[in-house]
Structure formats: C-alpha cells, structure tokens
Amino acid sequence: MTSKQEQFSGTQAVREAHRFDEARLADWMQANVEDYKGPLTVEQFKGGQSNPTYKLVTPAKAYVMRRKPPGQLLKSAHAVDREYKVISALYAQGFPVARAYGLCTDEDVIGTWFYVMDCVDGRVVWDTSFPGEAPASRAAHFDAMNKTIADLHNFDPEAIGLGDFGKPGSYFARQIGRWAGQYKDDEQAGHFAEMDRLCEWLPANIPPGDETSVVHGDYRADNMIFHPTEPKVLAVLDWELSTLGHPLADFTYHLMMYRMPPEETAGLAGKDLAALGIPSEAEYVEAYCRRTGRSGIPNLDFYIAFNMFRLAAIIHGIKGRLIRGTASNAHAAAMSERLVPLAKLAWAQAEKTMKAG
Secondary structure, eight states: OOOHHHHHSSEESOOGGGOOOHHHHHHHHHHHSTTOOOOOEEEEESOOSSSOEEEEEOSSOEEEEEEOOSSOOOTTOSOHHHHHHHHHHHHHTTOSOOOEEEEEOOHHHHSSOEEEEEOOOSBOOOSTTOTTOOHHHHHHHHHHHHHHHHHHHHSOTGGGTOTTSSOOSOHHHHHHHHHHHHHHHOGGGOOOHHHHHHHHHGGGSOOSOOOOEEEOSSOSGGGEEEOSSSSOEEEEOOOTTOEEEOHHHHHHHHHGGGTSOHHHHOOOTTSOHHHHTOOOHHHHHHHHHHHHTOSOOTTHHHHHHHHHHHHHHHHHHHHHHHHHTOOOSTTHHHHHTTHHHHHHHHHHHHHHHHHHO
C-alpha cells in the first residue's frame, strides 16, 4: 500500500483542471514580490485538499502559491485572503509561519484569488508516530508541537492585529451551526444517520465557559514543516480554517490523534506509546495546560466528539467537491470513504459523553 508520505509529499506537473496563464503570474510576481527574478517554473504540490497549492521555482529561490480552486464554490470556503492575513500577523510576532509577500484579488491574473509566500525547507511528517525516530526524538517532536499550539493560544488577538479576525464568543455554537449547515446544504454528498444525530445533540450539550484566541483550525503533524534534522517546528501550514475561536476546540482537534485509528488517519489509537517514547494523552494535555495556565480540561470527551463531527463535515465537503469535479487532490475519493466510519466514531464519543454524564 502506498503511504501518505508517498501519496501527498512532493510535487507533480500542474493538473489539467488547475492550469493557468503562467506568464501572467510571472508578471504579477515581478511587480509584487520583493527581489523576485525569473524565469519561473510552476509545479503543483500533491497535497492541498481544499486550496490548490503550487511550488513556484526560480533560479534563486522557491515560493509557494495558494489559490482558490476554479469552479463552483460554497460560500465562505477557500478563504485565501484570511490565510494571508493571519500568517502575516503571526510572522511579525516571530511565530513559525512562512513569510507572505502579497495577496492578489484580481481574478484576471490566474482566474482566482491567490497569495504567495516563502517555500520553507524541511520535513513534513504524515505519520503521527514519527517512524524512524528514536524514542527521545519522538518525545521532543511532540513537545515542539505542544509548545507551538500553546504559543499560538497565548497571543492576545487584539495586540497582534487580529482583533477583527472573527467573532469573539459562542465559538462552539457558531461552529456547529456552520458545519451542520454546510453538511445539510450539500445534498449531493448524501446524508447519514450519525451526522444527523450529531447535528441535533452537539448544540444542546455545549459545556459552560467561553474563551477567545487565534485558532488554527486544522493543527496536526502534517500541517507543519519540521527542521530537517532537529525536533523543531519551522512553519505551521494551511491556515484556511483559522479564526478567532475557543482554544480548547483547537487543541482537542489536535488531540484527536490519540483516539483515531492508525490505518486510515495515522492516529495513535492502540499503539504502545511508552515504547515509542510518545507522551500519553493525559501527559500531553497536562503539558498544554501548564503552558497555557490551566488546571485541566473538563468535558474533554465533548470536545473530541465535536471535533470528529467537524472533521467528518469537512470530509463531507470534500466528497461534494469530488462529485462536482472541483476537488483539488487526486486522493479525494479515498478520503471520502472515511466519512461514514468517522461519523460513527464521532457519535460513539457523544454516547461516551452521555454515559459519563
């Protein structure tokens, strides 16, 4: 079986559906990117489920371009302008993101909005168990991921220029409403019993308490670039789902790796974590709480159920784009097959929460 590392790492020729006038892009780069010098060669990254992502190669250096996909799009999806805004603000704070050079909202250039940033050299790790690393190195990589998301949640959005990046408060209610709405509206992708139940159960069981921070929205190992040889996060990628939201929603999305099966999602469920050198879920939670000044995370199982539902809704959207012919990844069909098993797992978490209560 082909590994995710092989499936999604590296570049390929630009897919037919995502081609554009490369000369127009080169002209834009010349006018908008500091120290740009052509000629320009364009390749497409194999990854990038939602927004097609390209490697722009010049003799002196490489850049990355993220664009909205062509074709019919759901409202509010593929917000590359928001990605550009958040990484620009975080880069100014020394947070590990790529330097962004410019956002283009003129659809006459390549047909859709896009932005260009540095190409950060390093490792993308698709398997959360970090195969090939020694136990001490695995522990250090997990600590680096933990510190990075804690640092993100410790920023004051107002202080770093992101006070208007989303609506403060009621994050869970708004997110559940958003993803339930997108799920219900996309009838082409089908409806499923467990998803229907979650759409009803989740908004009625939101835990008390509210907080607001910058949240990534899709924080996981394969959305980071690690140093080539050290356990250090050089850049966090793929900020399309970022907003102002509840930090515990963001952290527990990342924490799902502990409860997801390894065969489809590179999850850690069932693995001998101690032998691998990977901290337990409880230890990982404790480290995050220590870094963010918390005494613990009550209602953890609700947050996991919410995040599994949210991920299932995202995959439901990918399935819809596949049906409509706008999915940007050759493996979207395989990902769509994960929808029903994940929805069942999400509902099982909800039932676990109900039994505990």
